[in-house]
Amino acid sequence: MSRIISYSTADKADIVSFLGPGRSLTLDQKRILGLIREKAEQSQRELDRQGLDWGLSVPAALDHLLAGHATSDAEYAEGAYFQALQHIIDCNSSDPVELGVFSKPATFFRLVDDELRRLGVSADLLLSGRLFSGPPQEIQFRLPYPTDGPHIGMLPLAEAKPAANAYREVLERMDESFRYEIQELIDKLDVQHEEWQRATKNVAGYTHDTIFFSITG
Template identity: 45%
Template sequence: MSKIVNYSMANRRKIARFLPGKNLSTDDVRLLDKMRAAARAWQDDLDAQDVDWGLPVQDALEHLVSGRADSPAEWAGCAYYAALQIVIDHNGSDISTLASYRSPITVFTTLDDELSKAGVAADLLPSQYVFSGPPPEIAFPIPHPADGSPEIGYWPMQKAGPAINAYREASDRIDPVLRYELGELIDALDSWYSEWADGEGSFWWAEDTSVFFSVAG
């Protein structure tokens, strides 16, 4: 069974303002209502597949909005990550798909090894941001899914630029089998980094903008 790696662009502080959701504006409340509808739809899909995480996604979202993620359910981390992904999706750009892999962690850790051998610095290797977990602006811990799915990661735009340059320089020196995957990752990062770098000073520009990744399936 394959897992799909998606990505989008979002501001970390916009996401964090809902976790917990205090002093929300009228527009924020409307947006939260849309998130609640999305959480119920996600849970309906799980129910149709007879998947039980022990914590409904809509309840997980309410926990996060109230500033906690403390359910004792064994699979609660899956519900919390699903709810967090809903918050990210409703505060970010349109979602694009990077690729579908049988084992994304294997692909990205192997890519780490190849890039490292080609001279790319350790703090630019991809697995650390594709699977980084929630951003630090969220003020409370969110448990990781017990089976490693879904996954969430983020990469600040300030790091994306150096990573893109380093990957391009290393591309000819890595295993040819992985060059396509690296090219797709470069294009994904650059599609948002270029817009962010060129847009400084625009009304939408923010220093804390990041590329967010989600891995699910």
Template identity: 50%
Template sequence: MSHVITMKTVTLSRTLAYVQGGKVGAQQEWVLDNMRERARADQLGLDEEGIDWGLTIPEALEHLIAGRADTVGPYVGNAYYTALLAIIACTGSDALDVGVYSKPSTFFGLMDDELRGLGVPADLLPHDFLYAGLPEGIPFHIPSPMDGYPAIGYLPLAKAKTAADAYTAVLDRMDDAFTYDAKLLIELLQVEHEEWQSALKHGHTMDTILFWIGG
């Protein structure tokens, strides 16, 4: 099975504002409508495949918006995480696909081992931020998906250039099995850093790169 890794930049507090259970303004209501439309489309895909998670994605989305994720069941985490992706998809910058991997956790775990052995600091290793889990700031527990996917990770934009520079410094010593993907990450992180610096000059407040890995 293939897993697509996607990324986008957000102002984390604005994204998480949709899971605080409070009142929202007119602009946020318009964004919520887009989230609900995406959740319905995702649910339609499940219905066509005859998949039942014990909680629909639109229902899970309404729970998150209300500030809770308290339905119990073996697969409700899949619904909650997919609903959370609807929230992420409708906030921040345009999404960008990083790549497609058959076993991303295994591959990036091995890349972590390679980079760690070359002296890259632990907080810059790609598996760690790709699979970091939910960002801090969600005030309630969200059950994890049964099979681990979709997975969510994040990296502060302030670390993007530091990570890119760390990979660049060891690139000529890396095993060839990882150089292509390391170069891809370097390019993506450098671009995100440059766009972040430009955005700051214009008063924008994006501060986090969010990653998600589809099931």
């Protein structure tokens, strides 16, 4: 089954601020929460249409996250939790951009990591650990990880340019089977870096600090 990798940028603290009991939401956050609930309900209707049952509905999973836990023992509850968290991310982030469609992204990017490592790229700039990093560590409770997805990854915006430069430096020496995808990634990281720098300087109140990856399908 093909998987779609897309990404957007957000302030990681904004995402975390919705999770946990006793949090005081601003008027704008309450408005955003209404959008998040709508997205969760839409997701559940689509799952129902496909005949997919995670044992926990996406709206119920969202309520759990807002209350500060992810404790359902339903067999596939982790999928519902990650889908609910993705809606929180989406409603607090920039418009999503598609990175690409991959038949086996975890396998492909592990092989890319092996190639980058062989060519001397620093371990902290390798790809698969970022794409499949999971949710922010600042979340004060454990979210079970869905084996089959959906998946969430993160890359600090401050690392976008160093990563792009590192990949660009070795691109011509890479195995040809990886070059197209890595060139696409370099181009997109360059754009994200430029937009981040421009917005940080010119947009009042701009606080985005993280690229969030979404892997679905």
